[in-house]
Amino acid sequence: MFDEMNAKNKTVGLLFVNKTVSSKSLSNSKADSQNLREINQHVQKSRDLGKERQNRRLVKRSGTLPLGWTSLAPCSHSHSHSHLTLPLATIDPDLQATDKAQSRSAVEQEALKGPIPDRNAAKSTRTHSHGHDPSSRLLQVLRPSRSSVEPFGQFRVSIDAEKHRILQYFVFKFFPAVTRLDIVSFIGFNQKSPTSPAIQILRNSLSEELHFLALLTAASARMKYVEQYHFARADLPEQLADVTLRLLRRYLAQSKPVTQELLQSILYLWAVESYRRNWDAVLMHGRMIMHLCNTHFGGFQNLNPYLRRMLWVADRFQAAATARPPLVEERWETEELTFEQSASAMRSLREDGREPNGRGFSQASVHFSPKFGTVVAAVVNLAHVIQCHWAGLCGMSRLPDRDWAVARSYTLSDELLSFKDEVGTTAHNHRDSRIQDCVRLALIVWLAFVPASAPYSPADHDTGVLTIRAAIDARPLRNRLASLTAHFESSTPSPEKELLLFWVAGLGTVASELVENQEWFAFQFQRYARKLTVYSWDDFGEINDAYLLLDRLQQSNHTKLSWLLQRAIYAESSEEDTPE
Structure with missing residues (x-):
């Protein structure tokens, strides 16, 4: 055919x-x-x-094989095995000693206890069903040595130090971060064992070359773009991503079984594009995953627990970053604060000499519809609990724990992302609808940074740096704030509107990643600072407390905003030269 x-x-x-x-x-x-x-x-x-690339790959693989693979050609098993597999001693002894010293033996021994599933029978069955192709190679996972505690020294094929570090990073940093293993309860699934399953997932990825390379790609991309790690070859993650994408196309073209490992591999490519802030590619991979998930597995709820975790967290990450509704419809439902809990949080803050934040939204509520005002009130109640957690006041009141706060932030973010006023609601004028939408986008941005702030993000054991990061494409917020700013240039806004937009500009300044957005928000922030004569953090602190705290979202926020306020008076002379 x-x-x-x-x-x-x-x-x-x-x-x-x-x-x-x-x-x-x-x-x-x-x-x-x-x-x-x-x-x-x-x-x-x-x-x-396609034929040319396939021929080049076959020639190249005849001499070298990726990590963890050995050729088992049916006609020449002994010969291929003798010259393609290398003894464990071929790995650098110094590297072995160093990596074993750095390994966490308790985690690794726990992962090595259980039997390793033998996939050879299933692999041979699938190969037989597709017919015998003389040019194809059967790939088999090398069974690790039981005496080996270090999980990556088990492979007979020699590996270099860089790949070794990538695999270590996947087990100890990448997988716990992208699945939020620090949170025990997750959408009805409780993590029973404190041991990370990352080592077993690493082994399972060896069932197919595509899955293993996708794992390497995602881990190396996070090392480069999040951890600022420098590889010997600067474009190593991009090179791995290119090879993985070609293997994915080949896998789909061959009508191979759609497994959850395939979904995981596509999700790894999703992660790579997410780190590169290529949101269009993220959406493309997300649509592929959701189609395969719904078609072949009956929906998100039928995926394995850790794949569900990774997919859901990644989806909420991109939804908050782009202000688009999430692809996964399942929500992390949480209980609302009781009246007693809310009153206890506010009382604890006042007893500690702190003013509960969020009161500024009450003054701006005249611009909100009743339905949106209810969502804003729920965000403010959550902010009171978060303020108690940030101040370390949880022991002074009967409040929900940090896991509830993280889950609640996702719940309210989902409501804001998909918010639409009910049909028949009394329409606001055009200006008020823009103010409401500006507040909606600002709250999405603020909530996105809550799970990545202390104490909600676990700290790295070695450096103490928070392991969870947040990222925002601030263009929707910028466009909305720009339209309001242009409108108020021809009219005189009320003081509460100016204070609200001043706070929004500060939020955009500390949340934006792109330099052009940072500069635009910083310019607007300083313009409002001059208009309101706010030139120090002491003056801005009251505004910060009136809405939602900005200085606790990231450690550098206080320094960045203080510097901009101090320089605001000197930036007035260059205002006309600054591009809008």
């Missing part, structure tokens, strides 16, 4: 593969969903280029 299609498409140069085993057409159809089209785009290959 493919040969006939090749003959017909010599002028076209693109080969469309079957979408399913029962498909009667090799092309896209109008009935295809958008999510399925995303997958189809991945399996469209150039005929000649």
